[in-house]
Amino acid sequence: xxxxxxxxxxxxxxxxxxxxxxxxxxxxxxxxxxxxxxxxxxxxxxxxxxxxxxxxxxxxxxxxxxxxxxxxxxxxxxxxxxxxxxxxxxxxxxxxxxxxxxxxxxxxxxxxxxxxxxxxxxxxxxxxxxxxxxxxxxxxxxxxxxxxxxxxxxxxxxxxxxxxxxxxxxxxxxxxxxxxxxxxxxxxxxxxxxxxxxxxxxxxxxxxxxxxxxxxxxxxxxxxxxxxxxxxxxxxxxxxxxxxxxxxxxxxxxxxxxx
Amino acid sequence: xxxxxxxxxxxxxxxxxxxxxxxxxxxxxxxxxxxxxxxxxxxxxxxxxxxxxxxxxxxxxxxxxxxxxxxxxxxxxxxxxxxxxxxxxxxxxxxxxxxxxxxxxxxxxxxxxxxxxxxxxxxxxxxxxxxxxxxxxxxxxxxxxxxxxxxxxxxxxxxxxxxxxxxxxxxxxxxxxxxxxxxxxxxxxxxxxxxxxxxxxxxxxxxxxxxxxxxxxxxxxxxxxxxxxxxxxxxxxxxxxxxxxxxxxxxxxxxxxxxxxxxxxxxxxxxxxxxxxxxx
Numbered sequence: 001x002x003x004x005x006x007x008x009x010x011x012x013x014x015x016x017x018x019x020x021x022x023x024x025x026x027x028x029x030x031x032x033x034x035x036x037x038x039x040x041x042x043x044x045x046x047x048x049x050x051x052x053x054x055x056x057x058x059x060x061x062x063x064x065x066x067x068x069x070x071x072x073x074x075x076x077x078x079x080x081x082x083x084x085x086x087x088x089x090x091x092x093x094x095x096x097x098x099x100x101x102x103x104x105x106x107x108x109x110x111x112x113x114x115x116x117x118x119x120x121x122x123x124x125x126x127x128x129x130x131x132x133x134x135x136x137x138x139x140x141x142x143x144x145x146x147x148x149x150x151x152x153x154x155x156x157x158x159x160x161x162x163x164x165x166x167x168x169x170x171x172x173x174x175x176x177x178x179x180x181x182x183x184x185x186x187x188x189x190x191x192x193x194x195x196x197x198x199x200x201x202x203x204x205x206x207x208x209x210x211x212x213x214x215x216x217x218x219x220x221x222x223x224x225x226x227x228x229x230x231x232x233x234x235x236x237x238x239x240x241x242x243x244x245x246x247x248x249x250x251x252x253x254x255x256x257x258x259x
Numbered sequence: 260x261x262x263x264x265x266x267x268x269x270x271x272x273x274x275x276x277x278x279x280x281x282x283x284x285x286x287x288x289x290x291x292x293x294x295x296x297x298x299x300x301x302x303x304x305x306x307x308x309x310x311x312x313x314x315x316x317x318x319x320x321x322x323x324x325x326x327x328x329x330x331x332x333x334x335x336x337x338x339x340x341x342x343x344x345x346x347x348x349x350x351x352x353x354x355x356x357x358x359x360x361x362x363x364x365x366x367x368x369x370x371x372x373x374x375x376x377x378x379x380x381x382x383x384x385x386x387x388x389x390x391x392x393x394x395x396x397x398x399x400x401x402x403x404x405x406x407x408x409x410x411x412x413x414x415x416x417x418x419x420x421x422x423x424x425x426x427x428x429x430x431x432x433x434x435x436x437x438x439x440x441x442x443x444x445x446x447x448x449x450x451x452x453x454x455x456x457x458x459x460x461x462x463x464x465x466x467x468x469x470x471x472x473x474x475x476x477x478x479x480x481x482x483x484x485x486x487x488x489x490x491x492x493x494x495x496x497x498x499x500x501x502x503x504x505x506x507x508x509x510x511x512x513x514x515x516x517x518x519x520x521x522x523x524x525x526x527x528x529x530x531x532x533x534x535x536x537x538x539x
Contacts, residue, residue, distance in 0.1 A: 070408050098414060108409035111400070122413040 019046045020082060021179055021211045022067060027076035029062055036062050038235030040076070044179075044213060049205055051214045051222045053257050054232035060215045061105070063232075064181040067213070068102045069093065080179075101177030101210075105184045107168035109156035115167060116152050119143070122175050142170040145207075146200065162193035169200060173208065180204060180212040186221045198224040219258060231257065304496045308426055311419045321424040329390050329425070330432035334439065336389060337382055341440040344381060345373060345447025353455070366458075369448045370467040375479050378441040380527055383486040386433055387519035391494040394425050395515030398498025399508040407499075422495040429491025434483040474538060482530040489522040 022044040029037040036059035044050045054060050065071040066078060078085050080096045088096070109118050119139045123130050130138070143149045146166040156164060165185060172180065182201065186194035198221045204210055205225075216222055222229060223243050231239040231246065231254050239246060239254045247258040349369050356362050398421060401407050410417040449463050494515045501511040 065408075068412055070411060094414065097412075100412075102409075102412045104405045104409055106404050108405040110406055110409075111404075112397075121415075125413050125415050 020044065021046050021080070022213070023077075023079040023082075024063075025077040025079075027063075027066070027078060028074045029059065029066060029071065030074055036235060037066075040232075040235070040237060042230055042237055042240075044211055046211050047205070047209055048227040049201065049212045049214060049225050051216060051226035051229045052232060053216065053222060053229060056217075058232045059235060060232060061183050064102070064183060064213055064215060067179075068100050068181055069097045070102075098175070099178040100181065101172035101175065101179070102181045103165070103168050103172050103183060103185055105187055107156075107164035109159075109164055109167060109171070111156055113155075114152075115143070115148070115154050115156070115159075118156070118167065119171050119174055122171060126175070138174055142174045145173065145203075146170045162189050162196065165189065165193075165197055166200065169197075169204070173204060176208060178210060180210045182212060182214040182216070184215055184217065186216060186218040191220070194218060194221060195224070197221070201225045300500070301493075301496055304500070305492060307418060308423060308492065311416070311423050312427070314419075316419075318420050318424050321420055322427055325424045325428035326432055329428045330435060333386060333389055333432075333436055336385060337436050337440045338443050340381065340385055341378065341443040342447040342450075344377060345369065345444035345449075346451040348372060348377070348444075349448040349451035350454070353451075365452060366448065366463050366466050367470040370445055370471065371475055373444040373448070374441050374471065375475055376527075378444055379437050379479050379483050379486065380523065382437045382440040383433065383483065383490065383523045384520055386429075386436065386487070387490045387523060388516055390429060391490045391515045391519040392512040394429075394491065394494030395498040395501075396508055396512035398422075398495060399501035399511035402499065402501050403503055403505065403508060418499075422499060425495055426488065426491035429494070430484055430487040433487030433490070434480060437480075437483045474534075478530060478534040482526060485526045485530070486523050489526060490519040493519045493522060 020043050022042075024040050024042045027037055027040040028035070040063060042050075052060050052063065062071060066073050067080070081099070083092075083096065085093055085096070110121065113121065116139055119142055120135055123135050123138060139152070140149070143152060146169055148163060148166055148170065151159060151163065151167070156167070159167060169185075180201075185197050185201065189197065198218075201212065201214065201221075202225055205212060212225075214221070214225055226243050229239075229241060229243060229246055230237050233239075233253065239249060239251065241249075243258070246254055249255045249258075349365060352368060353362065353365060356365055356368065398407075401421070407417045407421070410420060445464070445467065449458075449460060452458050452463060497511040497515040497518070501507040
């Protein structure tokens, strides 16, 4: 494993703090006999955008699904907000997961619901009840943030790929999560829309002070959004550093991601 | 346990790749294994349903929505088929009864046939085709597009929200649809009787109600709950556990209809046996 010096770039005057929000120690995950994550060690600080790169099938999405609780880890430690999740009761873990938002690769919008209903869905599921008036305001604000105010009564099938991604982001942000997990946010989009999504990720970081893990194959997206990058190879973190550092990596395999 | 099953399948897959395909024992063992594994996972799924159905919070709004979609939206299809069946059954039965001079028994015979057997079974089969496949395809599609995962991330129990509501709706709506189907089927019979004769509706229906007994209605009504439950459960099971990919959606819809229809006949056979045992 080659670990390069980690230097966090400050972007948009967003001051990084050193408080750790996600930490993985010797994390392992396998499916049957196929070992996907062998020994993952990583740390994400509050307010930073951490980009994870790697070939398809190396378990990048599995990694963030473990963080949000969609998958369980086989071995190792996963700490969220400095709390070891294996030591937490189900209720405490649910409370921690409430602070985490997840943007799915496809947007994962509910086809049977309108845009408004999609955004209201997570609000209705909160422990503290939200009044109809507050809900309307939050929906309006969420749509304004992603520039989709005029789509409120449309169904997801009427939206383009980029709009679906933005709406998926709006639905996630409506609960104002402290950690955002983006699963290939720019996949399947044209370069212009892809750049719009990347800018949106930066706006989210700036406006809501979120810490984000971004899984991507898109070099431009990584360049624009990353404070720090981790490259995964064969189930371990193979390289770590800023975009500028990894671009000049001595390892040709790592460098190939940036060419 | 799920992990063990997964490993079992993977080992089995490897075994299939290495063992020659023309050994019948291997093939039959595989089929038998798969059958029992399917029965096992369906049992686990059913047990989970009963566990989740009593546990709060309850998804009343979704239950009402699904009941409307499953019940109300099936009315027209059920009405058309029931009317035709009532009409055809009457037209087909008339010559045979006429041979024995028992034409006056036509309304009673048709009514008992429809209420006891044809109404529940035909409606359940239509329901399996329309609702069972719909549920299977919908949940499989939600699985493929990560909507079920998204629901979980939104702190919603997807099993409770999607499966429990749909199974309950199917269980509650099918008996209502069957009652409606019986009524429309009898009306179809009345129309058929009047094609070659002149019988007043009062005479036709009073003859039916005078001859019907509790034992005709009650078992037929009770079994429809089981039909609805089986159709809803199998549709949800196939959709919820579908393979990722668009192929999985088609397979889920198809196998939901096939298994649900088969279950309707099996439940009907058991219900008939129990009823006849109780009546003896």
